[in-house]
Amino acid sequence: MRKLIRGGTVVTASETYQADVLIEADKVVAIGEQLEASGAEVIDAGGCYVFPGGIDPHTHLDMPFGGTVTADDFASGTRAAAFGGTTSIIDFCLSNKGQSLREAIAIWHEKARGKAVIDYGFHLMIAEANDQVLEELAHVVAEEGIVSLKVFMAYKNVLQADDETLFKTLVRARELGALVQVHAENGDVIDYLTKRALAEGKTDPIYHALTRPPEAEGEATGRAAALTALADSQLYVVHVSCAQAVRQIAEAREKGWQVYGETCPQYLVLDISYLEQPDFAGAKYVWSPPLREKWHQDVLWNALCNGILQTVGSDQCSFNFKGQKELGRGDFTKIPNGGPLIEDRFGVVYSEGVHKGRISLNQFVDVIATKAAKLFGMFPRKGTIAVGSDADLVIFDPGATRILSAATHHMNVDYNPFEGMKVHGQVVSVLLRGEFVIRDKQFVGRPGFGQFIRRTPFRRP
Known part of the structure; x- marks a missing residue:
């Protein structure tokens, strides 16, 4: 009709x-x-x-992590996204060493099949860059239509890849026309700081942030950018949270390197003090990178306004406080990392950005939809309003006006990190x-x- x-x-x-x-x-x-x-x-x-419908380029639905699984799957997560103005997501497909890429992709297709209420694509995690994986990537890009690859520089002994894997992935991505994404934190340094904190009896949620300092994010961002330039490839830095990382991206772009960056609403409006809430409530705000001191927020908004950062993703990765976040009582390293953010991404960025005069209406559309469509191979089918577009x-x-609350949101989780925000x-x-x-x-x-x-x-x- x-x-x-x-x-x-x-x-x-x-x-x-x-x-x-x-x-x-x-x-x-x-x-x-x-x-x-x-x-x-x-x-x-x-x-x-x-x-135009919002495009969330960073979600984790039905994802295993830390001995549990995210509270939102492709049914509840995409429904909540729709309530929030998002019509397309790109979810992260995890892979394991020794597993074929096609097998990993098939598992994620099964997770979404018959459940998603909005459109979706996949990013593909690269756990190793052996000859089989590098060869199989040609099929992934050309036949599967998956044109973005994720390499973790953090989570040592779990997800973290070494620099050789990152560099080989960058080289292959240049050949195939894929965009490489990095979780940019120095996992080796974080591992050392974490072990030291636990040995000193520092186990509360705040130490999640204190053992993942912004310098570790800035260093990894700069290293990834340098490797990208060496490979003559292209890089997208996910969930940028701090001035140190913004500075590295700005310098790379000034040199003409193909480096792009994403931030998230939580880093734009929340700060490290939330992890200090009493009665373990700070665990609700444990994700990686962690929340930073409040002054970083102005740096991130300015970076969105002046084009150093191109997109806003949610990094949706929801765990209930009761029964899931509580797994880390007495040891902050066991708190499942992530938060319920998919529904409020669009609204928070409009309210805190456009309404408060930090970005224009057109910049809002650009960071919430258009740039993601362009970077991830969906434009002009998606990300704009034009004759011939979806x-x-x-x-x-x-x-x-409205008040954000777990009592009224549609995510399958028992708290809202923006609780009470107008x-x-x-x-x-x-x-x-x-x-x-x-x-x-x-x-x-x-x-x-x-x-x-x-x-x-x-x-x-």
Whole structure:
């Protein structure tokens, strides 16, 4: 059925204007004033912004970690994402040494099959870079449509890869047109600091942050950038949390290196003091990299505003406080790392960014959707509002206010890290490929409607 979104203000990464948007099947087919509504369902967007659907480039759904599994799977996680204005995610597919890449990918397809209510793609973790893996990557990129590869520089003896693995992955990525991502923290230094803290009886959640200092993130970011330049390749630094890492990315970009960066809403509005909450409540805020001192927030906002950082991902990785985070009582290293963030990414960045004047409306769209679509091979199908693009649209009321809370969120977890925060603006309706997933703030989607996104290889701007 044709749909006509009438009377809204269309916002893309480059333009803001009053227009109607006509949808046929799953595509936008016309944009203009007073479009003919014959045979179309008319949707009133008066007083609202019409945004392209958000793209969350960093999620962990149904993921094993630290002897447990994330509380949100592809059903609950994508449903919560839709409530928050996100219509596409890219989730991380883990692999193990000795495992074929295709086997790892098949496991993640099974996790999502029949559950996702919005569209999704995968990043692929590279645990080792032997001849078999490097050869198999050609199939992964060309046939699977997975064009982004993740290398961990932290979590020693669990996920961490060595510099040889990172460098070989960068070289192969240059050949195939893949974008290499790094979790940039110096895992060897963190391992030493962690063992020393435990030996000294320092076991509370705050020591998770104190043993992962910003210098360790900055060093790893700079090292990864230098290896990228040496390989003449391309790099995307995930969840940038501090000034030290921003500085390394800025210097790399000034030299013309293909280095990009992502931050997350938690680093933009929360700080290290949250880990000091009494009665072990600080465990709710344990993720990696950790929260930093408050002054880093201005650095991150400025980096988004001036283009040093390109995207905002959620790093969704939810664990319940009761029964999961509590596994680390008496030993902060056993607290499952991660938080429930997929639903509030869009709203927090709008409220704290646009409403408070830190970024413009167009910059908001760019960091919440468009840049991710471009970097990860989905543009212009996704990430913008244009004739021929997927009809992934968000109708957003900028005049509404609401309070974020675990009592009202849709994630399958017993706390909200932004509990009690007042935000300006609210998602009213969300369409995915022309079909309502959220309508008038009510879920009307269906599990399995979300499609796997086969993405195109990385192209240097």
